[in-house]
Amino acid sequence: MIEVQGLRKRIGNVQALDGLSFRAEDGQITGLLGPNGAGKTTALRTLFGLLKADEGRALVNGLDVQSNTVEAKRQLGLFPDPFGLYERLTPREYIHYFATVNGLSKAEARRATDEVLAQMQMQEIADRRCKGFSQGQRMKTALAQAIVHRPNNIILDEPSRGLDVMSTRILRQTLSDLRDQGHCVLFSSHVMQEVAALCDQVIIIAKGKLVAQGSPQELCRITGQTSLEEAFIQLIGTDEGIAA
Numbered sequence: 001m002i003e004v005q006g007l008r009k010r011i012g013n014v015q016a017l018d019g020l021s022f023r024a025e026d027g028q029i030t031g032l033l034g035p036n037g038a039g040k041t042t043a044l045r046t047l048f049g050l051l052k053a054d055e056g057r058a059l060v061n062g063l064d065v066q067s068n069t070v071e072a073k074r075q076l077g078l079f080p081d082p083f084g085l086y087e088r089l090t091p092r093e094y095i096h097y098f099a100t101v102n103g104l105s106k107a108e109a110r111r112a113t114d115e116v117l118a119q120m121q122m123q124e125i126a127d128r129r130c131k132g133f134s135q136g137q138r139m140k141t142a143l144a145q146a147i148v149h150r151p152n153n154i155i156l157d158e159p160s161r162g163l164d165v166m167s168t169r170i171l172r173q174t175l176s177d178l179r180d181q182g183h184c185v186l187f188s189s190h191v192m193q194e195v196a197a198l199c200d201q202v203i204i205i206a207k208g209k210l211v212a213q214g215s216p217q218e219l220c221r222i223t224g225q226t227s228l229e230e231a232f233i234q235l236i237g238t239d240e241g242i243a244a
């Protein structure tokens with residue numbers, strides 16, 4: 001379970017988070033939606049302990065990421081930018097390294113790496129260097145790295161950005177599988193269709209604050225609209241931030 005309570009963060013002259021609160025439950029995919037500059041990345045970075053909030057708390061399974069950083073992070077997987085992989089490493093080396101960083105012994109890390117390589121159907125590329133990898137191969141490596149230590153919670157910042165159709169399908173299937181296994185999956189997106197199709201809960205934020213939270217159906221009902229896109233536009237007052 002992931003929760004933020006009253007997060008406030010000022011960056012330069014901008015109030016990036018302005019008392020943001022929301023909760024993402026286990027066994028659900030929760031989508032974070034908002035126009036450009038709404039504070040989505042700032043909220044996710046704060047949850048991962050990469051930024052320190054001025055006020056408020058970010059909790060992972062009830063653990064405060066600021067005061068209980070190591071333990072909280074072990075229960076959290078962060079999907080990194082797939083374009084920032086170390087090109088000299090193979091997926092096996094890469095994934096194994098992150099498994100040990102997250103506290104697994106060498107033997108456990110080897111076993112967990114084998115399992116995740118099989119789960120993601122990566123055996124063929126497991127021992128090739130990442131240099132020259134396609135987008136889909138990069139995405140799989142990045143996702144495998146995020147989930148190798150079997151964290152209960154997974155955070156992804158615009159994971160489908162730049163992916164082709166096949167890679168997007170693999171990503172969506174993996175997120176659905178993680179949800180079905182009981183994980184808490186929280187991701188940000190601008191793609192309305194993706195959010196409507198995948199998410200059990202949608203959190204809409206603007207100007208660093210929560211605007212609405214509910215299932216896509218509930219948000220349509222509240223606003224009297226027939227699509228999530230229309231509901232979003234009504235709640236936000238603009239169609240900025242929507243991708244087709």
Ligand SMILES: Nc1ncnc2c1ncn2[C@@H]1O[C@H](COP(=O)(O)OP(=O)(O)OP(=O)(O)O)[C@@H](O)[C@H]1O
Binds near residue numbers: 015038039
């Ligand atoms: N390092 C920074 N320096 C200056 N301003 C920043 C910085 N990081 C974030 N901000 C500002 O904080 C606000 C929130 O930014 P954030 O990246 O969290 O929004 P977002 O919802 O992820 O936007 P997008 O959908 O465009 O990616 C924006 O106004 C942004 O310009």
